[in-house]
Amino acid sequence: MSLRTELRDKVPRMLALCLLSLAWLSEGSQRSEPMFTAVTHQLLPPDYDSNPTQLNYGVAVTDLDADGSFEIVVAGYNGPNLVLKYDKARGRLVNVAEDEHSSPYYALRDRPGNAIGVTACDIDGDGREEIYFLNTNNAFSGMATYTDKLFKLRNGRWEDLLSDEVNRDVASRFAGRSVACVDRTGSGRYSIYIANYASGKVGPHALLEMDVAASDPARGIVVLVDVAAQAGVSKYTGGRGVAVGPILSDSASDIFCGNENSPNFLFHNRGDGTYRDVAAVVGLDDPYQHGRGVALADFNRDGRVDIVYGNWNGPHRLYLQAGAPGRIRFRDIATPKFSMPSPVRTVIAADFDNDQELEVFFNNIAYRGSSANRLFRLIRREHSDPIIEELNPGDALEPEGRGTGGAVTDFDGDGMLDLILSHGESMAQPLSIFKSTQGAGNNWLRVVPRTRFGAFARGAKVVLFTRRSGAHLRIIDGGSGYLCEMEPVAHFGLGRDEASSLEVTWPDGRVLVRAVASSETNSVLEVPYPRDTEKPPVPTLLETPTSVLSSPLFAPGRSPSASTPMAGTAAAATNAALVASSPMRMAQHVWARDRSTVPTLQPRTEAPALPPHRWLHRLDPVPCACWFGLSHVCFSSSLCPGGATPAEEAPPSPAGESPLGLFFNFLTLLFGVGPCSVFQPVSWRTLPINYTLSICWLG
Template identity: 25%
Template sequence: MAALRGSKKVSAAIRRNGYRPRPLMIAPHVSMRVAAGVVCLFFLAAAATAFHPPQQKPSQRKASTTRHASTSSSPTAQFADVTHAAGIDFHLTCGSLEKRYIMETMCGGIAVFDYDNDGWMDIFLVNGSTLEDLRAGKCHPSKLYRNNHDGTFTDVTVKAGLSRCGWGFGVAVGDYDNDGWEDLYVTYLKDAVLYHNNHDGTFTDVTVKGGVSNADRWGTSAAFGDYDNDGYLDLYVANYVDVDLKHLPELGSGPFCQYRGIPVSCGPRGLKGSRDRLYHNNGDGTFSDVTEKLNIDSGSYYGLGVLWLDYDKDGCLDLYVANDSSPSLLYHNDCKGGFGEVGAQAGVAYSADGREQAGMGIDSADYDNDGWPDIVKTNFSDDANNLYHNDHNGEFTDMAGPAGIGPVSIPFLGFGAKFFDFDNDGWKDIFIANGHVNPQVDKHTFGVTYAERPLLFHNLKTGKFEEIGSHSGTALARRYAARGTAVADFLNNGRQDVIMTVLDGSPVLLRNQTPAAGHWLCIKTIGKRSNRDGFGARVEIKAGGLTQYDEVRANSSFESASDPRLHFGLDNATRVDSIVVRWPSGKVDTVENEDADQELVIEEERGITARHTGAHRLPQRHSR
């Protein structure tokens, strides 16, 4: 461990100045868990020589200076666990408590979406299983909870037709047929299911018709996005490893089944990776598998996180995939229906010191309000999370160290990750759900635990963050084996709440009770020429002398989907000077001089078609 700590000192020196990594070649058969000592020796040797950190780029210097001065101290954030009071009685089953096999460590998808179009966010929780129950046909159903508009939820799973048995993992949300109602895609251990929303509170399994079964593959995260701007949502599915349930490697049975010398579940190294899938929407309720045609994931890496974003702002959605124990992938969209993988060139494939990482959850937002989307990615313990700053030229710089995110995260094993503005000051904060994969660590004095507390990073408006989670309510001070994470305004009161899943336990619904939060604006997009959800639309608002930028999406984090409405904190501003929506179709809608503290429904080429203040709202979405 001494060597490991030494390498972290070198890494910290690199990160303090920002760094675009170059790959350190590690033999593909070497596990990230096993290889740590080898990598550390390399960097200890490097530390013995003169170290000259790279000069900061103009974009990096800009991130640390702004006309908005930092507050002297972070606000008193307050999040309360209201799970039981809200009526959520879900229990996440995910294998044995010992976690003998790798699939027992990866459950926990969440979908936040408005399934019945009443204007309130509902919750779908994906359930797993155990080997014994899976073989016996015993069911651990996922659950759908309808929002009752008063802070409570009602279980409507059976009525909705979502009681399917199986070992589930992730979930994606999107209106794939543009009928005005959100559909669901759920990944399982050996397949996946596409649920069509029937407009009457029920869903129908249309997987076979849709051609998106992901047969014989273990899917984790999935995401809808219209990569060719034809007005229909396409679907990307991250697949993890090929699993033979009849011949599972036993706990501690090989070199890839050890963590710091103790026996643990095997993988992902030593197991065959499963190739991701990209399904093109044909516009008639069916999809075509274009994975091979577009040369997607030819290395069959261990996929865990999926994110559609337009990182170069050319109007075409690009794709970022977080991989476990292998390089993460960034697919640049050529706007002609194809992709080029540019992760290494763009600086988002490896760690700041050039190593492959165990990437888990990812999200994107403009954390420094410079008008360009940045990326956060969670990683394994003994490694820092990444905060990739967009340098406006097709490249990113990992600013986790200078921003104060990297060093804090090293002892934690991160999964769910979400940007959100918990205090409505106009600057995106970050929530990270943590939890180790090996419960065996609790029997040793490694300085890490199986259950871990979440991390809440408050944006100081200077390019830096302060971690305040342990002081933000008892619920955030507690430890969890957390996985999926989603953010939503469940009360329609302008405060963003958080929900995360916990292995072998209840989810945690964290109500945002932060005092003295600022004003806000919520925007719901409805496409006409573009896809109905408006996924991929780029929105810019100006209020109180601050310009903010965001992109419309639902699917990100780890195996999860969040409230698709864009939420902007306005601080002290009571009016919004302008709103510009750039649609995937190329159309642009501009709105001016709007009041704060309301939700606006903006339709493509029509502008504002509805306004909702607080909890006063009616169903408004219909087929176009």
């Protein structure tokens, strides 16, 4: 056999190996730098009072005493529920739900109850959140032997509303899992969605809310009713994780429920507080898996709400929302590493290092052997799916941890999200606290929207517009995770960028737009409910070009109107400030305002200036010479067609599209030298130069 024939036979093998190398690199390898360090022994040392070794489950974050700082509420199963507050003087978390009858928090301990799910929201419109604990008391499904608890601060103490005579008939006695908060009508008063675990026709999902006509909150009288049937969510299934927010709706709260042994639910709010399950229609039903933790986020920054969730010992999902209004579909982009089955419990999506890229944390339970937690970063790319990079969780790996829940919040006010993990089920273990080791110098902004009553606006949508990197979307989730509820804050990591403006959309459709000054960087912004308009205001579209107005991405027959004024003088002043601070805002990112359609992001009409750390966020096959298995590094983009200069991002240049590419294709046939899959890596964050790494194997 001639050398030419032998080399020609090796070409398919070479190309296959190049493609395999490209696939491996596109997922990213686990970084060596640990993301988290354990601070449990400094902030919450295991002890009998504040961090007992017991079975713990769900975790929720709220402000129980209305002092402006958050408390962490933990559902205790074979021990008391915990209410952890950060004591600045002592520099640690302490349990304020003391074992003292004189304590106003004493009832929250509920020692006889075996709680697993917990959520917090304002159900009666008094401006303070109530706490709901879902108790199972050893029942897996169907009937339980102990009722759930719904605690309200009344007469200076936390008391159970479900123990009131008027509410005993609606108190749930069914075994369930997650609970979440839903403002289904946009009233500012929340309903409690209870994902019960049915046994046959015993234990449907419930939706408890206050009967406004029969109640008198000022006198402490709150009458509860179950409206699940009339709302369209009374289902018999194995309910697990729940997330709440404007998933398909522009503003109204939709409900996603991951189920076990049956298809998932995606309840789309019709706009009147009733729901229709559209999970199968949009591709989220996943009928043969067993859902657990879930989180809502915009992973590719297209202005749509995406969904990530874990399946128990099944493939984990990362669904991006796509399609035109009326034809929405969710597309799973999870890579093999990301989707790798595990005994997953909760799932968290957050920016732990404040670098503008979201991380996804999978909290696993050591089930029939070790099962470490996992962490991934999603790196946004223009006009392409995000790169999924596996990270090193550091101390949060916990291979022997019996993970049952977790949440994030910034309890010490340093602008970095802290990770709290609970453990239990198969072994009693104390809580764990972790802090990020990376990104301490990055900018950040935390936004806290309020309801018309002054409580946290769970279910609200917050969009932050930055000076260099465009728009970032966050949902104040009324549920999330598994058995858990995250903090009621839109946390934005900014890297070296700064915010220029923000937009908050409430569940009733009201919208507030305000400028963000440079001096407000690295701070917490409280956003009150807008009261200066009779109807939800429609912001004026700023400098909307004709090309955007005619974009097919808008719903047919609907274009944004550049002439619609913002109502009220305050809104007009805000609009003027926005024009001065961010004149390209609406030209770059325009969402539809019609509540009957799904919000759609319009394409940029001109490329904005990109910060240095966003030059190359994609994989492009470009022709580079590799000789007999030796790879090389191109330190100048001019050496490889398809490279990019620091000033602009060049379009992909696949091998064969240029004369040089044709030349290399010719060399391939003759000598086995030709196009290689070129990886433009993401680990260049620490490098001041742009480079590409070409990998080739001639075997």
